[in-house]
Amino acid sequence: MLPELMPLEYLHAGQWADVAEVSGEPGWVSRLAEMGVRIGSRVRVVQGGSPCLLQIGDSRLSLRGDWAMQILVRPVAC
Amino acid sequence: MMAVRNPTIALVGNPNTGKTTLFNALAGMNQRVGNYPGVTVETKKGKLHIADRTLDLIDLPGTYSLAPRSPDEMVAVDVILGNNPSEPRPDVVVTIVDASNLERNLYLMTQVLELGVPVIIALNMVDVARSQGLKIDVDRLSQQLGVPIVPIQANRGVGLDALKSAIARVLESPACGRCPAFPDAFEHEVATLQACTGPTEPVYLIRRLVLDVGGYAEKRLGAKYGADLIDKMHAARQRLVQAGFTLAGIEARIRYAWIRKMTAGCIERPVERVVSWTDRLDKVLTHRILGTLIFLAVMFLVFETIFVVADPFMGWIKLGVGWIEETVASAMAAGPLRSLLVEGVIRGVGAVVVFIPQIVFLFAIIAVLEDCGYMARAAFLMDRLMARAGLNGKSFIPLLSSMACAVPGIMSARVIENPRDRLATILVAPLMSCSARLPVYSLLVAAFLPIEEYGWFVPGLVFFSLYLIGIILAPALAFVLKSTLLRGETPVFVMEMPLYKMPSAYTVLRRSFDAGRMFLKRAGTMILASMILVWAALYFPSGDFASRIETATQRLEGQRDELDEESIAAQEKKINELRSEWKAQSLLGQVGKWIEPAVEPLGWDWRIGMAALASFPAREVMVGTLGIIFGEGEGDAGEEEYRRTLGGALREARRPDGRAVFSVPVALSVLVFFALCCQCVSTLVVIKRETNTWRWPIFTFVYMTALAYVGAFLTYQIGCLF
Incomplete structure (x- = not known):
């Protein structure tokens, strides 16, 4: 069975996950997509909290908690 | 005959891909930066020579996409489309792509292709990609994309010749690559x-x-x-x-799907991700507690360094200016012209030029922090704090840059997408202590709180506190603005952390050189003009003062050997009184006396008030004005070297009743005033340019002056209690 969807903010530091859904204002959804945060991309939380530090592909992004709540992810065991 | 237009090459790319380094490597010294030194927000232009041809090179702002949502992106789109009236449409667009982050960088490239221009990919950081275990089949990728790809290492100058010949080939036979199709x-x-x-x-x-x-x-x-x-x-x-179709997702889905198809079979990834230096460093440097402590330590060291390291350089410049002053004075007859040259021009410019070392050092340090990748970590650490002020971590970079100069700082606020955040950042940025305040700070701190009397840590501590005023007040005021005039919801904050790298010596030198040149330019034109105005206002009406002083001085020199020390001192005092009388009845003195009641509660006499008024064009004018008002004729032969420096003259300055003009509370009050005021025409002009209305510069000037007055008042009144 697939693990439950959860907001990105609740991932532990070091945990990997796949992005399942990004919601919010269209401009910002596009901006995130340009920067690599889109459905299907694999992310790792380097540092939790707000803002959190994410590893996405080969880049590192910092993202605020209120926004990280709008990204739903599916944790993957690694 | 009409001149044939040079072919134009534009450089585009994501931020932090080494685009500026590539531009520098291609254009060399042959480049024109925008009007102001600072972060890459202006379009930079240069010339590129390939064989015997000269090409125009444009460096466009670093962007993640050409979906114009910020002014930077709009500039890039307009230039590439040929919509920008001052730029011809580029013949070739060189897209710089970070090999270690290929797919995301190709996203921008697909948009450039869609604009219908011939594209060349400069595949940068191939070495970094290799060290991460990433293998890219360049030839195959180039074939699949239908675009020439040249692997380069911009920071080492590797692959530049190949890139140049690729440009030449594309100019010969331009062809556009394929791009993803929309439904x-x-x-x-x-x-x-x-x-x-x-x-x-x-x-x-x-x-x-x-x-x-x-x-x-x-x-x-x-x-x-x-x-x-x-x-x-x-x-x-x-x-x-x-x-x-979902509008927000459609574009990303189409482009990334296309990129995936095009890169299929061209990239080989490592089975396990290599732990890089960036990972290790980030563990410490972005740590909430450890990282913040390191950040504070870095900031404190920065300011101790510019104070201590720049000192010998400033000493040499002072000696040089003093020598020129003496040479000119002894070669000319007394009169208004000599006074203008020596006391207006040379001393005025000299008092400004002397601070070049500090400015150059500060800009060099900021350039290093930015170029090595630390600046983004600082923004990450500061985001929490900035969020409380209603700003975001991106506001940190403009605010920190404003510590060098508010002009590039305000311009770099363009990186902030949210217009309200951007405006709030612009309005509070001038509160950060800029390098033009350094002259005032270091003059007064060195004169009234010297190491010899107060201990090695006091000057640094006072400097640090003055910077702290801005660091605390700017976010506080931003908060007030964001909850009143600029109310709105908190925007989303996404920021990329670039890989750590060795800062490029060229970039650092270039930025500090530009900063120094820019400062000199200002010293040479606007500042000098206001200095001469101030000199004139202080010289005229001159009455017979000049000749009376000259006579008295000559008489004293003639009798010096016969007189005892006491009478020499008495005569000198008389001469100084003459000078002070002259100044008191001058134009500047009359206006100064008129405003004296307004500045008396700050502990200032009319001369300080006048110098503060006269520094409206630029803060550093304060130093020159003080030099003109107080720096004259305290010519005690025995202590001449000491009194050469303006600081000495200020300590000696007396009010008519014999009290010292400056005391420690007065000096602190002036310092606080200058930490908070907006005596800088350039800043106001840039705010006007960035906000497109006079409303905001006027607003900034009024609120900062009010804040400065209250701050100076409190400082003096509290200071007097001790």
């Missing part, structure tokens, strides 16, 4: 909308009109073609959504 339903809507605007509008802009909700295309085309087009746009979007 038919979407293209149909685009065609319908273009029928309303006519064929003069590029298809790219029409696509953006449909895709970018609230973007620039909407604003611009809406203003041009009216509400009718906007209605049709809404209808088109509606139909697309009903057909099952």
Whole structure:
């Protein structure tokens, strides 16, 4: 069975996950997509909290908690 | 005969891909930066020589995408489309792509291709990619994309010749690469909308009109073609959504799917991700507690360094200016012209030039922090704090840059997408202590709180506190602004952390050189002009003072050997009284006395008040004005070297009743005033340019002056209690 969807903010530091859904204002959804945060991309939380530090592909992004709540992810065991 | 236009090459790329380094490597010294030194927000231009041809090179702002949502992106789109009246349409666009982050960087490239220009990919950081275990089949990728790819290492100058010959080849036979196709339903809507605007509008802009909700295309085309087009746009979007497309996701999905197909079989990834230096460093440097402590330590060291390290350089400049002053004075007869040259021009410019070392050092340090990748970590650490002020971590970079100069700082606020955040950042940025305040700070701190009397840590501590005033007040005020005038919801904060790297010596030197040159330019033109005005206001009406002083001085020199020390001192005092009388009845003195009641509560006499007024064009004028008012004739032969420096003159300055003009509370009051005031025409002009209205510069000037007055008042009154 697939693990439950959860907001990105609740991932532990070091945990990997796949992005399942990004919601919010269209401009910002596009901006995130340009920067690599889109459905299907694999992310790792380097540092939790707000803002959190994410590893996405080969880049590192910092993202605020209120926004990280709008990204739903599916944790993957690694 | 008409001059043949040089072919134009434009450089585009994501931020932090080494685009500026590549530009520097290609253009060399042959480049013109925008008006102000600082972060890459202005379009930079240079010349590139390939064989015997000269090409124009344009460095466009670093962007993640050409979906124009920020002014930077709009500039890039306009230049590539040939919509910018001052730039010809580029013949070739060199897209710099970070090999270690290939897919995301190719996203931007697909948009450039869509603009219908020949593209060359400069594949940068191939060494970094290799060290991460990433293998890229360049030839195959180039074939699949239909675009020439040249692997380079911009920081080492590797691959530049190959890049130049690729440019030459593309200029010979220009060809556009393939680009991802949008679904038919979407293209149909685009065609319908273009029928309303006519064929003069590029298809790219029409696509953006449909895709970018609230973007620039909407604003611009809406203003041009009216509400009718906007209605049709809404209808088109509606139909697309009903057909099952999500506007926010459609573009990313199409582009990334295309990139995936094109890169298939060209990239080989390591099975396990290599732990890099960046990972290790980030563990410490972005740590909430450890990282913040390191950040504070870095900031404190920065300011101790510019105070201590720049000192010997400043000493040499002072000696040089003193020598020129003496040489000119002894070669000319007394009179208004000599006074203008020595006391107006040389001393005025000299008092400004002497601070070049500090400015150059500060800019060099900021350039190093930015170039090595630490600045983004600082922004990450500061985001929490900035969020409380209603700003975001991106506001940190403009605010920190404002510590060098508010002018580039305010301009770098363009990186902030949210207009309210951007405006709030612009309005509070001048509160940060800039390098033009350094002259005032170091003059007064060195004169009144010297190491010899107060201990090694006091000057550094006072400096640190003065910077702290801005560091605390700027976010506080931003908070007030964001909860009153600029109310709105908190924007989303996404920021990329670049890989750590060795800062490039060229970039660092270039930035500090530009900063120094810029400062000198200002010293040479606007500042000098205001200095001469101030000199004149202090010289005229001159009455017979000049000749009386000259006579008295000559008499004293003639009798010096016969007189005892006491009478020499008495005569010198008389001469100084003459000078002070002269100044008191001068134009400047009259205005100064008139405003004295207003500055008395700050502990200032009319002369300080006048110098503060006279420094409206630029803060550093304060030093020159003080030099003119207090720096004259305290010529005690025995202590001449000491009194050469203005600081000495200030300590000696007396009020008519014999009290010292300056005391420690007075000096602190002046310092606090200058930490908070907005005596800088350049800043006000830039705010006007960035906000496009005089309302905000006027607002900034008024609130900062009020804040400065209250701050100086409290400092003096509290200081007097001790």
